[in-house]
Amino acid sequence: MSNHSKLEKVNSAAFQNQPNVNASRSVPFMKSKKVKKAGLFALFVGPAFLAFAMIVLIPFFTGVYYAFTDWNGVTGNVSWVGLDNFKYLFTEDKQFQQSFMLTIKYTAVAIILTNIVGFGLALLISQMLKTRNILRTVFFLPNLIGGLLLGFIWQFIFIKGFESIGKLTGISLFQLPWLGDEQTAFWGIVIVSVWQGAGYIMLIYLAALQNVPQDIVEAAKIDGASRFQVLRHITMPMVAPAVTICLFLTISSSFKIFDVNLSLTNGGPFKSTEMLALNIYTEAFVNNRYGIGEAKALIFFLVVAAITVIQVSITKKKEVES
Amino acid sequence: MENKYTGRTFIVEIIAILIGLVFLVPFYYVISNSLKTFADILTNTSALPSVLQWQNYVQAFERLDYLRVFTNSLIITVGSNVVLIIFCSMAAYMLVRTKKKISNIIFMTFVAAMVIPFQSIMIPLIKTAGNLGLLNSMWGLVIMYLGFGSGMTIFLYHGFIKGIPVELEEAAIIDGCSPFGVFWRIVFPLLKPITVTVMILNSLWIWNDYLLPSLVLQDPALRTIPLATFFFFGQYTKQWELALAGLVLSIIPLVIFFFSMQKHIIKGITSGSIK
Numbered sequence: 001m002s003n004h005s006k007l008e009k010v011n012s013a014a015f016q017n018q019p020n021v022n023a024s025r026s027v028p029f030m031k032s033k034k035v036k037k038a039g040l041f042a043l044f045v046g047p048a049f050l051a052f053a054m055i056v057l058i059p060f061f062t063g064v065y066y067a068f069t070d071w072n073g074v075t076g077n078v079s080w081v082g083l084d085n086f087k088y089l090f091t092e093d094k095q096f097q098q099s100f101m102l103t104i105k106y107t108a109v110a111i112i113l114t115n116i117v118g119f120g121l122a123l124l125i126s127q128m129l130k131t132r133n134i135l136r137t138v139f140f141l142p143n144l145i146g147g148l149l150l151g152f153i154w155q156f157i158f159i160k161g162f163e164s165i166g167k168l169t170g171i172s173l174f175q176l177p178w179l180g181d182e183q184t185a186f187w188g189i190v191i192v193s194v195w196q197g198a199g200y201i202m203l204i205y206l207a208a209l210q211n212v213p214q215d216i217v218e219a220a221k222i223d224g225a226s227r228f229q230v231l232r233h234i235t236m237p238m239v240a241p242a243v244t245i246c247l248f249l250t251i252s253s254s255f256k257i258f259d260v261n262l263s264l265t266n267g268g269p270f271k272s273t274e275m276l277a278l279n280i281y282t283e284a285f286v287n288n289r290y291g292i293g294e295a296k297a298l299i300f301f302l303v304v305a306a307i308t309v310i311q312v313s314i315t316k317k318k319e320v321e322s
Numbered sequence: 323m324e325n326k327y328t329g330r331t332f333i334v335e336i337i338a339i340l341i342g343l344v345f346l347v348p349f350y351y352v353i354s355n356s357l358k359t360f361a362d363i364l365t366n367t368s369a370l371p372s373v374l375q376w377q378n379y380v381q382a383f384e385r386l387d388y389l390r391v392f393t394n395s396l397i398i399t400v401g402s403n404v405v406l407i408i409f410c411s412m413a414a415y416m417l418v419r420t421k422k423k424i425s426n427i428i429f430m431t432f433v434a435a436m437v438i439p440f441q442s443i444m445i446p447l448i449k450t451a452g453n454l455g456l457l458n459s460m461w462g463l464v465i466m467y468l469g470f471g472s473g474m475t476i477f478l479y480h481g482f483i484k485g486i487p488v489e490l491e492e493a494a495i496i497d498g499c500s501p502f503g504v505f506w507r508i509v510f511p512l513l514k515p516i517t518v519t520v521m522i523l524n525s526l527w528i529w530n531d532y533l534l535p536s537l538v539l540q541d542p543a544l545r546t547i548p549l550a551t552f553f554f555f556g557q558y559t560k561q562w563e564l565a566l567a568g569l570v571l572s573i574i575p576l577v578i579f580f581f582s583m584q585k586h587i588i589k590g591i592t593s594g595s596i597k
Contacts, residue, residue: 124337152555153569300442304438
């Protein structure tokens with residue numbers, strides 16, 4: 001009933017407005033309506049855009065400019081040095097080069113392991129287990145806690161926990177000085193980030209696995225397909241889009257790692273585990289060399305942006321194909 | 323995937339539980355050792371505490387200034403959520419409903435800027451924030467979170483609002499409802515599912531964020547939980563019992579938040595990631 005009367009109102013109102021549009025009087029009316037609309041637009045979009053421009057856009061573009069200067073933040077005069085900062089980074093700054101290579105190595109290892117573990121956990125949880133809900137919570141739990149706290153938790157595990165497990169079991173792996181050695185400290189960071197990231201990736205794979213139509217799986221089984229064949233030829237292709245999403249999620253989060261790096265090893269021992277984000281931070285806020293820090297940040301941005309552009313183009317292509 | 327609980331499922335279940343226990347081991351170590359004396363930690367790291375040392379928690383609670391840092395974290399997280407939800411839902415709504423080129427340009431700018439990593443912004447941001455009076459102020463930090471969170475938040479709202487039919491709003495306008503009234507009384511209540519997702523994603527990010535608050539809030543009285551934990555852990559690394567009790571105190575609010583909103587969190591995270 002009320003719907004009906006509303007509709008009538010709409011109709012009658014529309015008809016009443018009709019003659020106004022054609023009348024000559026309506027020109028100033030239209031104009032003020034336009035101004036009103038623009039004002040409304042500014043009122044709705046303005047606050048968010050203003051904060052966004054002030055906090056993100058302007059600092060980003062001034063940052064790009066500073067990458068080509070010798071700005072140190074203390075003295076007032078900032079002079080243009082062209083590509084000197086970049087030349088310095090690629091020829092002299094060994095720490096930067098090492099951090100860069102280390103971050104790439106870490107990213108490669110972390111995405112493979114996080115995705116394998118995450119997918120494996122999703123496969124487990126997707127079975128009709130009695131404890132599946134509890135297990136899902138357990139696997140996801142580390143993801144909830146910020147990287148900083150996780151790094152501290154594992155600092156204790158690597159220093160005291162492993163030592164104790166090593167004594168109890170005699171396994172030499174646990175008796176290594178995990179955070180005190182270049183190689184094992186790197187793997188320490190990998191372990192913590194896989195522990196943190198796998199549960200998140202698991203949730204996405206789980207959602208994809210639940211969308212695999214069961215009748216196809218049943219049909220394949222009746223036709224005599226083995227479990228592995230079902231996984232290889234039905235499940236895997238069906239979750240392929242989720243794989244793309246997860247790969248890129250882990251690439252960009254691994255490449256930007258900072259919190260775990262800071263709290264677990266703080267780049268140590270002897271700066272051997274200092275990843276790119278931490279290296280930029282140190283350059284800027286410890287060494288106070290803003291110009292060089294900005295040059296690093298610009299390279300960092302370009303890599304992240306390139307990853308994202310590739311990601312978007314691949315997912316778009318996939319959408320077209322399907 | 324299986325419909326029957328077979329012997330094979332049972333074996334899988336055992337394996338899954340064992341992996342689950344491995345995932346929980348770090349929590350076991352941290353919690354059990356946070357209740358031991360220092361000597362006990364050194365000699366019996368893996369064992370359960372013989373006598374529960376609750377005073378570790380009392381001390382950590384006081385030295386962390388826990389009530390204050392918890393309140394700071396809460397104010398910042400809630401404040402940022404409120405401004406993000408209000409201004410970004412409004413902006414996204416207007417950008418969807420105004421079919422002009424400018425809407426598209428603004429929206430694409432928000433989305434494209436999501437690519438920019440924080441490290442590429444932080445140096446000029448912190449340098450100019452000082453001039454704008456945004457340093458050492460919780461409200462300054464809230465404004466920064468509005469800036470940083472707006473891309474993702476507008477993106478999520480934008481996608482959701484596109485699916486809402488415009489007819490309802492037109493009827494309300496003709497009934498004499500003001501544009502603000504239309505948005506807040508008619509559109510905003512319809513956005514509830516995405517508002518919950520936005521709130522969860524932003525809360526987890528802001529609550530756990532360390533780097534931005536560490537650069538903005540230099541005054542110890544303004545420290546958030548991650549900041550206070552950072553300084554506390556650095557100060558007491560030789561006193562594990564206090565460091566660990568402080569660590570557990572920092573984790574508790576997150577765990578409570580998670581268990582009270584588990585369903586929404588898991589749904590929000592899966593829908594938020596698949597853009």
